Amino acid sequence: MKVFVPVKRVVDYNVKVRVKSDGTGVDLANVKMSMNPFDEIAIEEAVRLKEAGVATEVVAISCGTAASQETLRTALAIGADRAILVETDADVQPLAVAKLLKALVDKEGPQLVILGKQAIDDDSNQTGQMLAALLGWSQATFASKVVIAGGKAAVTREVDGGLETLELTMPAVVTTDLRLNEPRYATLPNIMKAKKKPLDTFKPADLGVDVAPRLTTLKVVEPAKRQAGIKVADVAQLLDKLKNEAKVI
Amino acid sequence: MAVLVIAEHDNAALKAATRNTVTAAARLGGDIHVLVAGSGCTGAAQAAAQLAGVAVVKVADAAHYADQTAENLAALIVAQKAGYTHILAASTSQGKNTMPRVAALLDVAQISDIVAIEDADTFVRPIYAGNALATVRSGDAVKVVTVRTTAFDAAGQGGGAKIEAIAAAPDAGVAKLLGRELTKSARPELAAAKIVVSGGRGMGSGENYHKVLEPLADKLGAALGASRAAVDAGFVSNDYQVGQTGKIVAPQLYIAVGISGAIQHLAGMKDSKVIVAINKDPDAPIFQVADYGLVADLFQAVPELVTAL
Numbered sequence: 055m056k057v058f059v060p061v062k063r064v065v066d067y068n069v070k071v072r073v074k075s076d077g078t079g080v081d082l083a084n085v086k087m088s089m090n091p092f093d094e095i096a097i098e099e100a101v102r103l104k105e106a107g108v109a110t111e112v113v114a115i116s117c118g119t120a121a122s123q124e125t126l127r128t129a130l131a132i133g134a135d136r137a138i139l140v141e142t143d144a145d146v147q148p149l150a151v152a153k154l155l156k157a158l159v160d161k162e163g164p165q166l167v168i169l170g171k172q173a174i175d176d177d178s179n180q181t182g183q184m185l186a187a188l189l190g191w192s193q194a195t196f197a198s199k200v201v202i203a204g205g206k207a208a209v210t211r212e213v214d215g216g217l218e219t220l221e222l223t224m225p226a227v228v229t230t231d232l233r234l235n236e237p238r239y240a241t242l243p244n245i246m247k248a249k250k251k252p253l254d255t256f257k258p259a260d261l262g263v264d265v266a267p268r269l270t271t272l273k274v275v276e277p278a279k280r281q282a283g284i285k286v287a288d289v290a291q292l293l294d295k296l297k298n299e300a301k302v303i
Numbered sequence: 304m305a306v307l308v309i310a311e312h313d314n315a316a317l318k319a320a321t322r323n324t325v326t327a328a329a330r331l332g333g334d335i336h337v338l339v340a341g342s343g344c345t346g347a348a349q350a351a352a353q354l355a356g357v358a359v360v361k362v363a364d365a366a367h368y369a370d371q372t373a374e375n376l377a378a379l380i381v382a383q384k385a386g387y388t389h390i391l392a393a394s395t396s397q398g399k400n401t402m403p404r405v406a407a408l409l410d411v412a413q414i415s416d417i418v419a420i421e422d423a424d425t426f427v428r429p430i431y432a433g434n435a436l437a438t439v440r441s442g443d444a445v446k447v448v449t450v451r452t453t454a455f456d457a458a459g460q461g462g463g464a465k466i467e468a469i470a471a472a473p474d475a476g477v478a479k480l481l482g483r484e485l486t487k488s489a490r491p492e493l494a495a496a497k498i499v500v501s502g503g504r505g506m507g508s509g510e511n512y513h514k515v516l517e518p519l520a521d522k523l524g525a526a527l528g529a530s531r532a533a534v535d536a537g538f539v540s541n542d543y544q545v546g547q548t549g550k551i552v553a554p555q556l557y558i559a560v561g562i563s564g565a566i567q568h569l570a571g572m573k574d575s576k577v578i579v580a581i582n583k584d585p586d587a588p589i590f591q592v593a594d595y596g597l598v599a600d601l602f603q604a605v606p607e608l609v610t611a612l
Contacts, residue, residue, distance in 0.1 A: 070566060071431045080435050092548075148403070149412050172548065176430050178415045183373065183403035192477035193373055195400045198541065208481060212541040213396040214494070214550070215485040220372070223477040232531065232548065233541060268412035272425065272438045280573055283594035285585075289607045292579065295595050300577045302556040303498070303523065303612075 055202075056164040057100045057109045059134065060155055061093040061116050063125040064175040077273040089125045092170025094132070095230040098237040099200060100168050101133035108202050109166070111135050115158060117151045119143055123253065130248035131240035137253040142265060144258075148176075150265035152184035157261035159189060164225070166207070171196050171229040182229035192222040196231040304333035308357075309380060309392040309401070312339060312347035314369075317354075319495045320393035323452035325354050328391050330420045330455075334358045336387075337464070340379050340471075342369035352464040360464045365471035370480035371397060377404035379472040384409065387445060388423065394449035394551075395494075402449050411443035418454035432547040432570035452494065453553035453574060486542050488527075493543070496526035498556045501545055501572070504532035505561020505582065505601055512538040515605050516560060522612045528552065528572075530562045546571035561601050564589030581605065 065071055066088040071080040089097075103109040114129035116122040117140040126137035140154050159167065172179035186193035194200075194209035198217065201208040207222045212231045240248070258265045286292045296303045306328040311318040321337070328335045336359040337351040348362045361383065367375050380390060380401070390405060392398035394416040406413035418436070419427035425440045426448065493499065500520045506512040512533065520527050528550070529543040545552055547570040557575035562568060564580070564587055572578070573592055580593035581601050590596040597604055 065431070067567070071434050073435050080431060147412060149407060149410075152407055174432065174547070177432065177547070178413070179399050180403035180406070180413050180415060183400065184407035184413075186373075187377060187404040187407035192475075193400075193404070194478070195373075196396060211396075214542060216483065216540060216542045217485075218483040219481040221479045221481050226477075231541070233535065268443055269414065269439045269441050272440055274430070274435050274437045277429070277433060277436050280578075280592045282591045283578075283596065285590070285596045285598060288599075289597070289604055289611055292595055292597050293608065293611050296556070296577070296579070300556075300594065302577050 055109050055166060056111045056113065056162065057103060058155070058159065058164040058167040059093070059096050059100045059112060059114050059129065060151070060167065060169045060181070061097065061114055061125055061129050062090040062170070062173045063087050063116065063118055063122045064090045064173050067091055067174055073274055073276040077275055079271065079274050087121070089128050090170050090173045092172060092230050094237040095232070095234050096168040096170055097129045097132045097134060098235050099230060102235065103202065104133070113138060113162070113164070115140070115155065117142065117146050117154050126253055127248050128240065130251045131245045132238060136251055139253060139255045140258060140261065141255050142258050144265050145267050146265050147267050147269060148178050148180035148184055149268060150263065151181050152188055153263045154258060154261055154265070155185050156188045157263055166202070166225060167227045169229055171231055182227050186227035191225050191227055193227045194220050194222055195229040197228050198231050198233045200228055200234070304388045305386055306331050306333055306335050306389045306391060307383065307387045308335060308337045309390065309398070310337050310339045310347060310351050311393055311395060311397050312341060312344060314341045314344040315346040317347050317350040319457060319492060320395050320452045321351065322354060322457035323455045324391050324393045324450045325356060325458035326455040327417070327420065327450045328389070329356045329458070331389055331423055333388065336361060338363070338380065338383060340368040340376055342366050348466055352466050353460050353462050355459040355462045357462045357464040360466045361469045362466060363469050363471045367474035368471070372478045373401045373404050374475040374478055375472065376401045377408060378475060380405045381408045382472045383469065384445065389446045389448060391448045391450055394451050398449045402447055406447040409445055409447065411445055411447055412441055413447045413449065414439060414441055415449050416451045417448055418451050432566055433573065434566065451551060453551055486540060490520060491524065491526045493526040493528055494550050494552055496552070496554050498523045498525035499528050499552055499554045500525045500558045500560065501528035501530065501562060502533055502538065502560050503530035503562030504536065506533060506538055509538040515602065518609045519558070519605055522609055530568045559589050559593070560605060562589055563587045564592065
């Protein structure tokens with residue numbers, strides 16, 4: 055079984071982004087970029103499936119600028135077998151990414167696509183579900199456990215009230231939550247090996263997909279800042295403030 | 304013009320999030336219809352009909368809606384699309400699961416997790432864990448939108464909507480529910496609670512978490528929450544998590560105990576009216592957003608607070 059793992063290059067999760075003063079977006083100049091953490095979990099899960107003999111090949115895919123090659127090399131260093139970059143400078147929104155992925159799925163016929171539940175830059179939480187819809191496949195979002203056997207995937211999902219387990223008929227799309235696994239660190243030998251693994255590049259036009267954005271960003275602003283309050287000396291003063299100043303208890 | 308709101312419910316009753324979504328729908332103008340898809344969901348449909356501002360409740364009652372799978376819900380919603388300019392759902396785990404599927408089937412963008420509505424095409428939504436607010440305009444004919452419930456008040460009662468039965472869409476038959484492990488609690492629902500008591504890594508263990516925080520939550524009638532660190536460490540289950548990828552809360556009072564205040568956690572609670580932080584590290588970032596900070600050992604301060612309340 056071939057497994058696809060789409061990955062996205064995003065601002066590193068430790069970076070506190072700054073909104074540009076002209077309100078056109080956030081400042082990405084000289085900011086550390088990394089693989090979206092949820093996608094790292096997705097790669098790890100796919101590699102574990104291969105190590106367990108369930109998957110035969112793990113293909114990492116990214117849609118974005120040429121710099122996304124770096125993210126794909128990280129995926130290869132974790133253990134993906136090969137990579138595909140759909141290279142574009144356009145602002146590729148979730149629907150466009152889902153269409154690009156569908157075109158690649160149609161071409162290569164994987165039985166499983168595992169990807170992060172959301173990217174930590176635009177926080178959309180859409181691509182996996184959209185891809186499943188376009189393919190007419192089953193889906194399990196927010197996965198914390200995946201067991202594949204006999205053409206079915208039993209996926210435990212983190213939902214608002216707790217956990218639920220779905221049995222999906224494959225092929226299927228699974229999106230990862232934080233507690234699915236703990237991704238390994240890429241070792242230096244594996245980073246070196248990753249440089250020699252195949253990486254193919256396509257353009258959206260090669261796949262016949264129109265990636266024109268559907269949403270126009272009119273402006274980006276910083277949210278109202280919360281003022282730091284005061285330090286209270288002890289529990290008695292805290293209680294007094296909550297009762298008589300804030301009046302919340 | 305009409306707006307379709309997808310109800311969230313457990314067949315017997317409507318979930319609170321639906322009421323906030325109806326308020327967002329009212330901001331758009333036009334008739335509000337609510338779709339209740341379930342199995343034996345008369346109770347939920349009747350509750351939806353009583354919401355102020357709702358004109359029609361459409362009910363699809365069929366066995367294959369019992370488990371609320373995205374495949375079946377999305378197919379039904381798409382079959383009902385005629386006449387609607389907007390399709391809204393709460394940005395809950397169910398809304399997030401289902402609505403992008405609807406958007407893709409309609410070949411439109413989804414606008415996720417909106418916190419404000421500028422006009423029928425223009426919405427404000429947080430990006431980068433709430434460190435920026437983007438105003439986006441959609442050019443699509445139908446807007447598929449998920450709504451951050453804390454940004455909109457709950458719709459009131461007093462409506463008298465017409466309830467219409469609609470035909471179910473076919474069962475996709477590709478996803479089957481094997482089981483649910485839902486947290487049972489007599490406490491208020493985390494996302495809708497007026498007071499939230501939250502614990503972090505500083506609690507040290509699951510045992511400490513429950514021993515120290517439960518008496519405080521009991522005294523205050525509060526919901527219990529947690530930081531990602533506390534959930535990852537296994538102190539409590541995933542449904543307690545407050546933050547960028549967990550639940551977004553905005554209670555009247557949020558008490559953060561032993562939580563350092565990573566940006567991902569702040570993203571989930573910084574719209575709370577009053578924030579209290581109890582932490583022994585005076586430099587913890589949580590103090591930068593707290594209205595009242597108490598630098599103290601939580602194992603002494605919290606029991607002291609419980610006694611004093």
